Amino acid sequence: MTITSTSPPDAVVLGPPATRPAVQPSRRKNNRLTHNRWGYAYVAPFFLVFGAFSLYPFLYTAWVSLHRTSLSDIDGGTWVGLENYRNLLQSEFFWNAARNTLTIGILATVPQLCMALGLAHLLNYQLRGRTFFRTVMLMPYATSIAAATLVFAQLFGRDYGLINTALEAVGLDPVDWEGGTWSSQIAIATIVTWRWTGYNALIYLAAMQSIPGELYEAAEIDGASRWKQFLHVTIPSLRPTIVFTIIVSTIGAVQLFGEPLLFSGNGTTSGGGSGQYQTLGLLMYQQGWSNFNIGQAASTAWAMFLIILVVVGLNALVGRLRARADR
Amino acid sequence: MSLTRRATAAAGAALAAVLVTTTGCGDDDANAEPYDPDAPVTITVGLFGTFGYEEAGLYEEYMQLNPNVTIEETSIAQSAPYYKALQTRLAAGSGLEDVQGIESGFVADIVTNHADQFEDFGARDDAAAVKENFYDWKYAQATSEDGRVVGLGTDTGPQAMCFRKDLFEQAGLPTDRAELGTMWSDWDGYLDVARQYEASPTKPADSSFVDSPASIFSSAVYQGDLAYDDEDGNPVPDSSDGVETAWSLASEAAADGLTAGLDQFSDEWDSAFSNGAFATIACPAWMLGYITTQLGDGGAGTWDVAPLPGQSEQASNWGGAWLGVPTAADDKEAAMELVEWLTAPEQQVKMFTREAHFPSSPQAAEDPAVAGATSDYFSGAPIGAIFGESAENIRRTPIGPYDTQIQEAFTTALGTVATAGTDPDEAWESALSSAEQVTGG
Numbered sequence: 091m092t093i094t095s096t097s098p099p100d101a102v103v104l105g106p107p108a109t110r111p112a113v114q115p116s117r118r119k120n121n122r123l124t125h126n127r128w129g130y131a132y133v134a135p136f137f138l139v140f141g142a143f144s145l146y147p148f149l150y151t152a153w154v155s156l157h158r159t160s161l162s163d164i165d166g167g168t169w170v171g172l173e174n175y176r177n178l179l180q181s182e183f184f185w186n187a188a189r190n191t192l193t194i195g196i197l198a199t200v201p202q203l204c205m206a207l208g209l210a211h212l213l214n215y216q217l218r219g220r221t222f223f224r225t226v227m228l229m230p231y232a233t234s235i236a237a238a239t240l241v242f243a244q245l246f247g248r249d250y251g252l253i254n255t256a257l258e259a260v261g262l263d264p265v266d267w268e269g270g271t272w273s274s275q276i277a278i279a280t281i282v283t284w285r286w287t288g289y290n291a292l293i294y295l296a297a298m299q300s301i302p303g304e305l306y307e308a309a310e311i312d313g314a315s316r317w318k319q320f321l322h323v324t325i326p327s328l329r330p331t332i333v334f335t336i337i338v339s340t341i342g343a344v345q346l347f348g349e350p351l352l353f354s355g356n357g358t359t360s361g362g363g364s365g366q367y368q369t370l371g372l373l374m375y376q377q378g379w380s381n382f383n384i385g386q387a388a389s390t391a392w393a394m395f396l397i398i399l400v401v402v403g404l405n406a407l408v409g410r411l412r413a414r415a416d417r
Numbered sequence: 418m419s420l421t422r423r424a425t426a427a428a429g430a431a432l433a434a435v436l437v438t439t440t441g442c443g444d445d446d447a448n449a450e451p452y453d454p455d456a457p458v459t460i461t462v463g464l465f466g467t468f469g470y471e472e473a474g475l476y477e478e479y480m481q482l483n484p485n486v487t488i489e490e491t492s493i494a495q496s497a498p499y500y501k502a503l504q505t506r507l508a509a510g511s512g513l514e515d516v517q518g519i520e521s522g523f524v525a526d527i528v529t530n531h532a533d534q535f536e537d538f539g540a541r542d543d544a545a546a547v548k549e550n551f552y553d554w555k556y557a558q559a560t561s562e563d564g565r566v567v568g569l570g571t572d573t574g575p576q577a578m579c580f581r582k583d584l585f586e587q588a589g590l591p592t593d594r595a596e597l598g599t600m601w602s603d604w605d606g607y608l609d610v611a612r613q614y615e616a617s618p619t620k621p622a623d624s625s626f627v628d629s630p631a632s633i634f635s636s637a638v639y640q641g642d643l644a645y646d647d648e649d650g651n652p653v654p655d656s657s658d659g660v661e662t663a664w665s666l667a668s669e670a671a672a673d674g675l676t677a678g679l680d681q682f683s684d685e686w687d688s689a690f691s692n693g694a695f696a697t698i699a700c701p702a703w704m705l706g707y708i709t710t711q712l713g714d715g716g717a718g719t720w721d722v723a724p725l726p727g728q729s730e731q732a733s734n735w736g737g738a739w740l741g742v743p744t745a746a747d748d749k750e751a752a753m754e755l756v757e758w759l760t761a762p763e764q765q766v767k768m769f770t771r772e773a774h775f776p777s778s779p780q781a782a783e784d785p786a787v788a789g790a791t792s793d794y795f796s797g798a799p800i801g802a803i804f805g806e807s808a809e810n811i812r813r814t815p816i817g818p819y820d821t822q823i824q825e826a827f828t829t830a831l832g833t834v835a836t837a838g839t840d841p842d843e844a845w846e847s848a849l850s851s852a853e854q855v856t857g858g
Contacts, residue, residue: 161501162508162526162531163530181854244684247688248836249685249689249692266837355680355683356680360825360829363829363830363836364833364837364839364847380822381819
């Protein structure tokens with residue numbers, strides 16, 4: 091729900107902190123307010139929209155999560171306090187979805203960021219047709235999530251899918267991609283990886299281009315190979331960017347929804363026969379929009395939000411500790 | 418990953434929209450003017466899928482009979498999103514059309530939780546005569562406990578068993594529909610034929626006897642005294658005789674490899690039609706249209722229709738719909754007259770001959786145009802007689818608000834038995850806990 095509006099802390103994103111104009115101590119508070127009123131006027135529309143479409147639903151979701159209520163009668167629910175949260179924590183479906191979200195998240199994020207880093211490094215060389223390659227890399231990102239997933243679901247089809255046809259052509263056994271736990275999770279992670287690798291590569295590339303050339307020259311004089319340069323110059327310089335992409339990818343991974351929903355191919359929200367690829371986002375959708383239990387869905391939404399807060403907090407903490415240790 | 422985020426955001430936005438609309442709750446019931454049958458009126462009709470009234474020219478006909486009436490239809494392709502939208506509109510009490518389609522999957526929810534938001538067809542002067550136009554069970558399913566009739570029936574889905582003649586022939590099985598009907602007069606007989614098919618050395622190697630365990634389960638479950646609910650509409654999936662029998666038949670078929678293990682309505686299932694991957698499928702009347710679409714003109718004469726196993730004891734219904742008039746509608750009287758006309762036997766006969774929708778009215782089903790109908794595409798099968806007999810043998814099984822979700826829980830669990838070799842007892846437990854997750858909260 092409104093977790094969507096959570097943005098990573100700015101400090102992590104930006105390299106050097108922006109220099110803030112020194113506030114003149116002599117100026118009175120009142121005066122400053124008058125001075126800035128156009129500023130407030132300009133930002134007001136954003137906060138009005140934010141209040142209506144982020145803050146209000148956010149709080150209302152919390153309120154709904156404390157009721158037993160159905161989709162067709164949201165305001166008519168009965169107050170149950172924290173019962174929805176208790177049910178959630180005792181539900182095998184919640185823990186199953188949490189586990190799947192974690193494994194799919196790792197399967198999708200780790201290869202994705204490694205490949206993005208490698209691709210960015212290659213694109214950082216003076217290549218002929220660089221712009222072409224950079225544009226092509228961004229194409230998956232520009233593709234509709236539904237279209238991409240539907241195509242992948244067909245590729246991964248059990249009986250008539252292209253991948254199984256290829257496997258059989260080289261003498262291997264076909265895989266029931268959708269039916270298995272690992273196979274289905276790998277298939278979904280593949281869709282996510284395909285979609286986001288180019289996007290992350292471009293972010294890395296932008297950051298790489300701001301690394302001063304002198305660092306590489308100095309390393310070269312010291313006799314460092316290309317690989318050593320990558321390890322000891324590029325990676326450390328990219329650290330803030332890497333932390334940023336990890337945080338953004340993690341948030342995306344926790345909220346993974348469209349791919350597992352469409353991967354089943356017939357619109358079911360159970361995430362496979364035994365829920366083998368049901369993510370938290372999909373569980374929330376199932377509770378609210380298949381089972382019409384909006385109170386329970388709201389509590390799942392809040393649980394997802396808290397999980398994201400914790401994960402992002404940990405990421406930021408680790409990043410900061412590493413940075414401090416390096417200094 | 419902001420696009421995956423956006424997908425969740427879409428769900429979030431949907432909730433937000435719901436939240437915003439519900440806060441503005443209000444009924445406009447200030448419609449106290451006397452009803453003038455000749456005043457110009459526009460009736461809006463909200464439907465899903467293919468009701469086919471427009472295509473069958475019935476709106477046109479009604480507007481000619483009643484020059485003061487204009488009919489405007491809006492339609493959503495799938496019934497699930499339609500129902501979600503209808504629910505939010507019922508919650509908000511606004512945005513409803515004058516006539517709303519109600520599907521068998523959610524009629525119980527409407528009857529249990531929203532009966533007073535729909536006009537009562539049972540309270541009209543001609544109610545007793547209108548009631549006679551419908552099968553008892555069809556009329557009863559749209560009637561609430563305190564006797565409110567929320568809608569009148571359009572079509573029904575009496576079930577038969579479709580089979581592929583060419584595959585049966587290759588497997589050395591009889592292809593005469595009457596003979597097969599006798600061989601599978603009950604489901605045990607059906608499983609026997611299935612075993613003969615699978616044991617045949619001459620059947621196409623990559624074909625199975627039935628598309629999915631769901632074909633067996635979803636038909637057999639409604640042949641019990643109870644399906645998913647007790648007489649009061651409370652879910653009892655763990656103690657109903659229909660579920661127990663249907664599960665034991667379907668899980669046996671799944672575990673013994675008699676099914677192709679496909680998810681119904683998935684892409685693979687669609688492809689499997691044209692690839693000849695299965696030889697039988699339980700088919701309600703409307704499924705004939707689906708099969709025709711999948712196979713195209715070239716498929717004429719490959720499929721045939723036989724009676725459903727166990728049909729002489731009790732037949733089974735899948736799908737069908739009603740038309741209701743929300744109390745919030747602008748022109749209730751005009752809308753209710755339109756609904757009565759559209760669902761009258763004469764119009765149901767037209768809907769069968771023009772759009773192949775099977776009637777929910779016994780008078781229409783007995784009409785020679787329906788009862789005598791045969792289908793060239795389905796090898797000349799007397800479909801009017803087969804589905805008519807099936808509809809005649811449907812007893813009223815109690816239904817409940819969560820039947821669709823409970824059925825999905827069972828059929829997905831059966832899918833794991835068929836494809837992943839899950840132990841049937843384990844699958845049963847997981848189906849029950851999925852069903853409990855639906856009904857428990």
